[in-house]
Amino acid sequence: MAGATEDMPRKPHRVGKKKEAAARDYANTAEPTILREGEADILIHGNDVFYNKAQIVNRDLSIAVLRAFAAKRQQEHESLLTKKVASYGNRKESSRQNERCNGDLETENPSTISPSETNNLEHLSSEHEALPPEEDLSLETVAEDVETSGVQITKESPITAVVNDPLLENPEAKPLHVLEALAASGLRALRYAKEVAEVGSVVACDNDKVAVEACERNIRLNGKLAMAKLTAHHADSRIYMLSHEKEFDVVDLDPYGSPSVFLDSAVQSITEGGLLMCTATDMAVLCGNNGEVCYSKYGAYPLRGKYCHEMALRILLASIESHANRYKRYIVPVLSLSVDFYVRVFVRIYTSASTIKETPSKLSYVYQCVGCDSFHLQPVGRIASRQGSVRYLPGTGPVISPDCKQCGKHHNMGGPMWSAPIHNSEWIASMLSSVSSMKMRYPAFGKVHSILTAVSEEIIDIPLYISLHSMSATLKCTPPSSALFRSAVVNAGYRISGSHANPLGLKTDAPMEVLWDIMRCWVKDHPVKDHGGETSGRVILSKPPEIEANFKKVPAAMSRALAAGVARFLPNPEEFWGPKPRAGRHLSSKHIASHGAEFVNGTLRAEGRPPIEETNDSAEEGNEVKRQKLND
C-alpha cells in the first residue's frame, strides 16, 4: 500500500486471482511432509491428494472391524473344515462297509485322519463345493476304478470328492483380498496392509491420476511389506468392481459425499460372506434437508426427526440391500455408525434367492407427527407361517390413524428404511475386547472405544430413538433427568437404552402413549406455565395419563458404562473436525466461507504455506456457508 508504514495496521484484503495462483504454485513446489497414522506413512503435498485427519476414527474403526472379520472368517473356515472332515469320515466309513461286503479292501480308521494327511490328498473339482446337500449324497453310490495307495477309488467317488477338497488342503483361511475403491493417497489401504496380518493383498483404486501417482509413491515409502501387498490402480472403480465379480473379501467405499453410485457394482464384487465397508458424508441429504435428493440417490425419504442420524444409517442400509437384492444377494449388518459428520456401515454380503424374500419384512416406513414428533413404524412386508409353510406378504396398515393420537396433527411419512438390527452384538463385544487389548495400535483409541461402548449398550431390536429434551420442549416443561425418565420406563415394564448416534437419544420398546403418559405424570408434579393457544403440548397435557408413572430410580435403567465411569461420548480433539474440500481444489476465499478462515489457514500453516486472509461474502460464498450449515 503506497505510503503505508510498517506499524500501521494492515487491512484484510480480498484474495485476488494472483494470490490464488501463488498459493497454487507454492503447493506445487513446496517440499512434501511425511505424515504417520498407525503404522503407515504418507507424503502430504499441498491439497493435491485428499487427506482428512478427522477420518482417523473412521480408519481405526475399519481396522477394528477388519480384524474382527478376519477372526470370524478363520472361525467359519475351521467349522466348515471340521464338518468336511467329519463328512469325509462318514463317507469313508460307509465306503469301508461296502468294502467289507465285497471282502476285498482294507481301510484305515476314518476318525484318525489328521490335517497333515488331508494336506497330501488330491485336488477337488470346484463344482463339488457348489453342489447343494441333496446332490452331494448321491455321490455315495459310485463304482471304483482308480487305484490309489492300494485302495480302488473312482474319479467321482465320494472319498475322492471330499478328500480333494481345497478346504481340506488348506486348514488356514485364505488371506483377505481387499479393494479400497476410492483410495486417494492410499493411507487407508496402507494401514489395512500393514496393520492387519490376515490381509494378503490390497488394490488401491482411484480415478484421479495424481492420487494414483501419490499412492504409488506412498507404497514405495512404506517399504517391502507394503510393496508386496499393495497395488495402486488407476480406474473408475465402478467399472473395476464390475469387472471383478465376487473377487474381493472386503470392499471399502469412502467417497466424497454419497456412495450411491458405487453401491451397485460394489455389492457384485464381494465374495460370499465378504464385507462391505461404506461411508456417506452427505448428511444434509440423508438427514432430511433435501428429501427429494435423498429419494433420488437412496430410494427413501428421510424425516427431520431428532433420530435423523440413525435414520440416515438405516436409509443407507436399505439402499445397499436393494442393490444387493438385484443380484439375489442380501446384507447382514455387523456395525452401523453415525460419527461426527458422516455415517459408516459394515455389512456382510451373502447370496440366497430364498432369503431375499425376507427383505420387505426388514424394511419399514416411518410416520412422524408434525406437531409432537411422535413416530410409528409401518413394516413394508411381513412373514406368515401357517401349517409349516412360510408365506411372504405385504405389510398390513396403516398402523396409525391419519391424525396423531396425542396431539391431533397430521403425519409425514419417511422411508423405507432398514428396520432390522444394525449391529451384531457378538461382533461388538469381541471388537471391544480386541481394541482394549491393543490400545497402542489405535491412534484414536479413546474415541473408538467410546463409540463401541455406546453401541454395545444399544437395544439391538429397536429402530430410532426419542429425545427427552424434544418431548419436554413440546410440553414446555423442564425435562426430568435421564435417570428418572429411564427408571419410569423400566418401572412401567419396558426396556430402555441410550443411542450411540445421539447422547440425548433414548431407545425404548415403550409405545409413544406410555412415554407421553410418563411426561404427563412428570408435569403433574412439575407444573408448566400455560402459554395459551392450541399447541401440541397443550393438547397432550389436556388428556389425563392412563398409567401412574413410578420415577423411583432402578439400576436396570442406567447405563452400565456410565456407572463404571467408562466414556461413551468424547469431544473431538480439535476444532474444525469435519469434512474437507476435495483434493486438487485451491484453498481459497470460498473455503474460508465454507470451512472458516481458521480451518483454511490451519491447513495451509500445517503445510507451511502462507495463510489466505478473509474476504467479503459473495452470493456464492453465502450459499456454501448455508450448505455447510446444513451439513453440520
Ligand SMILES: C[S@@+](CC[C@H](N)C(=O)[O-])C[C@H]1O[C@@H](n2cnc3c(N)ncnc32)[C@H](O)[C@@H]1O
Ligand atoms: C474422500 S477421498 C478418499 C479418501 C481415502 N479413502 C482416505 O481414507 O484417505 C475420495 C477419492 O475417491 C476418488 N474417486 C472419486 N470418484 C471415483 C471413481 N469413480 N472411481 C475411482 N475413484 C474415484 C477421488 O479421486 C478421491 O481420491
Ligand SMILES: [Zn+2]
Ligand atoms: Zn402428535
